[in-house]
Amino acid sequence: MTLELTGLSTGYGRTTVVHGVDLTVPDGGLTAVLGHNGAGKTTLLRAVLGLLPARAGTVRLAGTDVTGWPPHRRVRRGIAYVPQGQQSFGQLTARENLQVVADAYGAAGRRRTDEALNLFPALGPLLGRQAGLLSGGQRQQLAIARALVTGPRLLVLDEPTEGIQPNVVREIYDAITDLSSGGELSVLLVEQHIGYAVEHAGEYLVMTSGRITHRAPGGAAAVHDAREAMAL
Numbered sequence: 001m002t003l004e005l006t007g008l009s010t011g012y013g014r015t016t017v018v019h020g021v022d023l024t025v026p027d028g029g030l031t032a033v034l035g036h037n038g039a040g041k042t043t044l045l046r047a048v049l050g051l052l053p054a055r056a057g058t059v060r061l062a063g064t065d066v067t068g069w070p071p072h073r074r075v076r077r078g079i080a081y082v083p084q085g086q087q088s089f090g091q092l093t094a095r096e097n098l099q100v101v102a103d104a105y106g107a108a109g110r111r112r113t114d115e116a117l118n119l120f121p122a123l124g125p126l127l128g129r130q131a132g133l134l135s136g137g138q139r140q141q142l143a144i145a146r147a148l149v150t151g152p153r154l155l156v157l158d159e160p161t162e163g164i165q166p167n168v169v170r171e172i173y174d175a176i177t178d179l180s181s182g183g184e185l186s187v188l189l190v191e192q193h194i195g196y197a198v199e200h201a202g203e204y205l206v207m208t209s210g211r212i213t214h215r216a217p218g219g220a221a222a223v224h225d226a227r228e229a230m231a232l
C-alpha cells in the first residue's frame with residue numbers, strides 16, 4: 001500500500017518538531033528515514049499513525065487522504081506499527097503474545113501466525129517462554145511477528161535493530177526484505193544504523209532537526225554516500 005506524505009509538519013505543545021516532510025513509500029517498496037538522536041524520526045512516525053495531529057500537510061494511504069483519521073481507522077486500513085523498544089506483554093509467553101492478536105482475526109490470524117513464524121524460525125523453540133525473558137533481538141522478532149499477524153499492507157518500524165547484535169540484525173533485515181520483495185507489503189523504516197537500512201531501501205532520506213536534508217536511491221553502493229550525508 002502506498003504512503004505519501006506531502007509537506008507534513010507536526011510537534012508537541014508549542015513546538016513544531018517535524019517541518020514540511022515529503023516522503024513516499026511505493027507499493028511493495030521500502031523507504032528508510034535516517035537521522036541522529038532527536039532528529040524527529042519517531043515524531044514523524046507518530047504523525048503517520050495519527051497519534052499526533054498534522055499541523056500542515058497531508059498523509060495519504062493508497063491514494064486516500066487520511067490526515068484527519070484517528071489511529072484505529074488507519075490501522076484498519078492496513079498500517080501496523082512496531083514502536084521502538086521491542087515491546088511485548090512480558091508476563092505472557094511468546095505464543096500468547098501472538099495469540100492475543102491472532103484471535104481477533106480467526107483463521108486468517110492463525111495462518112498469518114504460521115507465516116510469521118516461518119519468517120522468524122528462531123522464535124519457534126521459544127514460543128513457550130515468557131516474552132519478558134527473551135533477548136532484545138528475540139523480542140524484536142516477536143514484535144514484528146505480532147504486527148504481521150494483523151495482515152498489514154504497510155509496516156512501520158521504529159529502529160528495529162537498536163541494541164541488537166549484528167547476526168540478529170541480519171536475520172531481521174532478511175525477513176524485512178523477504179516481506180517487501182513479495183510486493184504485497186510496503187515498509188517505512190526509521191534507523192540510526194545506516195548499513196542494512198540503506199542497502200535494502202528503494203529510497204532513503206536523512207532527517208536533520210525535523211527536516212529532510214538528503215534523499216537518494218538506496219542499494220549497497222549508496223551506503224557510503226548515506227554515511228557522508230549523516231555526518232554533515
Ligand SMILES: Nc1ncnc2c1ncn2[C@@H]1O[C@H](COP(=O)(O)OP(=O)(O)OP(=O)(O)O)[C@@H](O)[C@H]1O
Nearest residue numbers: 012017035036037038039040041042043044084192
Ligand atoms: N512527548 C513529547 N513531548 C515533547 N517533546 C517531545 C516528545 N517526544 C519527543 N519530543 C522531542 O521531539 C524531538 C524529536 O524527538 P524524536 O523522538 O522524534 O526523535 P528521534 O529522531 O526519533 O530520536 P531517537 O533516534 O533518539 O529516537 C526531540 O527534541 C524530543 O525531545
